[in-house]
Amino acid sequence: MRVQSxxxxxxxxxxxxxxxxxxxxxxxxxxxxxxxxxDWFGSRAVIAPSLEVSPGPVSWPAPVDAPHGVVGGGWFGYLSYDSADPSGRRGALPATAWGWTDHVLRWSASGTCHLESLDGGGPSVSTMESLLNSSPVAPSWTAGPLRRPLPSEHRDAVKACVHAIEAGELFQANICTRFTGSFAGSPAALFATGVSRLNPRRAAFLSGSWGSVVSFSPELFLARHGRSVLSTPIKGTLPRRGPADSGNAVLLRQSTKDVAENVMITDLVRNDLGRVCEVGSVTVPSLLRVRPAPGVWHLESTVSGVLGPSVSDAELLAATFPPGSVTGAPKIRAQDLIAELEPSGRGVYTGAIGLVSPAAGLELNVAIRTFEIADGSITLGVGGGITADSDPEAEWQECLHKAAPLEALLASKP
Incomplete structure (x- = not known):
């Protein structure tokens, strides 16, 4: 396969x-x-100009040699949390959906735009330049306020989770809820406006006849380049009171509860990667880093490893999905408890979205801060990690802090 940029x-x-x-x-x-x-594949953005994204699994591409940083094309898509839900529940969108493209537009970290292709696919340079430099009609959207469940419902689920932890059933679980509303107009416009205003690190947009996924995630689930693999779990949150706020960043790093959340999940991710990486190669190059995200501060750690020589992307995902930061520890018991305590399936939320490229490898986000749009409705999942020290009211307030920037975006105009 020939790769061109x-x-x-x-x-x-x-x-x-x-x-x-x-x-x-x-x-x-x-x-x-x-x-x-x-921040995808070391670039500012990657776009498939037109992509048929269809329900169903991905066909894992064989790697090909390509210049460093070149993406070329590949499979864009998502894996919903529902695809691994032990209860078998399903949301409004398909459990998985993927689409193949033989060409992409890639903006480098410096802002230069490249037209890249696999085996000469895609339009000519002059055709794409002419199209990009045209002036489209600005699309828009309208949305009703998101309806929230009763706070007592989430508090009760948190209390039940704390009791399970106190009984020794598990150490931590991520308990979530869903906000819903009406939506009309352009999901692409919502995504473009959100990217400009929120500046998320791992944003993703997919759309098809089945609906749309509009993700403003700050979290990397997996990056696999060659045999090197990286995961950056987020666990630990406090509100951020504007760009100049640093007080809560300090408090977050000093929080016993939030630090414990992150360390437990970092250890879980180490164990997950250890199942498919070479013995002794799994390390934690960064632990408990405080980073900003829209409306909040997060604690973030990084786990890296070297895959075994015969490990495929499918085997890597089988060992690590769903992401540990949105399930809990131990993961299987946490998933069972989530199915018991959450009243409905999560849908795409807390699954993974991204791109598998034969030239550049695999990168997937954790599908948090993510809107799911279908049939005139829009849904936003929010939640947080529960430990023995969790306060139910504080956990509900954390949900509101995470949702607030996205609710404000939805109510705004492009």
């Missing part, structure tokens, strides 16, 4: 490019674009 003469931003491509696809009856934005 050509530089385009355009100053268009990735968010504007998404809107241009979405308008172009609508006008011609083509599938909509897909986009990854933030």
């Amino acid at each position: 050509r530089t385009l003469r355009t100053n268009v931003t990735p968010s504007r490019a998404l809107l241009v491509l979405a308008a172009h696809a609508r006008a011609r009856g083509l599938p909509p674009p897909a986009m990854l934005s933030g």
Whole structure:
């Protein structure tokens, strides 16, 4: 397979490019674009200009040699949490959905736009330059306020989880709830506006006849480049009172409860990767780093390893999915407890979204801070890690802090 990368003469931003491509696809009856934005494959953004994303599993591509940093194309898609839910529950969207593209637009970290392809696929440079430099009609959306469950429902679930921890059934579980509302208009416009305003590190947009996934995730689930693999679990949260706020960042790092959450999940991720990595290769190069995300501070750690020589992407996912940061420890008991305490399936929320490229490898986010849109409805999942020290009211407030920037975005105008 031949991989090609050509530089385009355009100053268009990735968010504007998404809107241009979405308008172009609508006008011609083509599938909509897909986009990854933030920090993906060492780049600022990767866009599939038109992508048929269909329900079903991914076909794992064989790796090919390519220049460093080049993506070329591959499978964009997601794995919902429901695809691994032991209760068998399902949300409104398909359990998995993927789409193959033989060409992408990639914005490098410096902002240069490249048209990349596998085996010469895709349009010419001049055609794509002309399209990107055109002026689309600005799309918009309307949405009703998100309806929340009764706070007492979430508090009761937290209390039950704490009792299970006190009984010695597990150490930690991630307990979540879902906010729902109405939505009309352009999911692509919602994503483009959110990327510009929230600046998320691991944002992703996918859309099809089945609905849309609009993710503003700050969290990396897996990055596999060659045989090197990386996971960056987030656990531990306090609200962030604007760009100048540093007080809660200090308090978060000093919080016994939040530090314990993160250390337990970091150890779980080490164990998951240890099942498929070479003996002695799994390390923790970064532990308990405080990082900003929209509306909150998070504690983040990084776990790395070297995959065994014959380990496939499918085997890597089988060992690690669902992400440890959104399940708990031990993972299997946490998943069973989640199914007992949460009243409905999670859908795509707390699954994983990203790209598998034969040229660049695999990168997937953790599908948090993620809207799911289908049939005129929009859903937002929120939750947090529960330990023996958890306070039910504080856990409910953490849900509200995480949701607040996304609720504000939904109520705004492009």
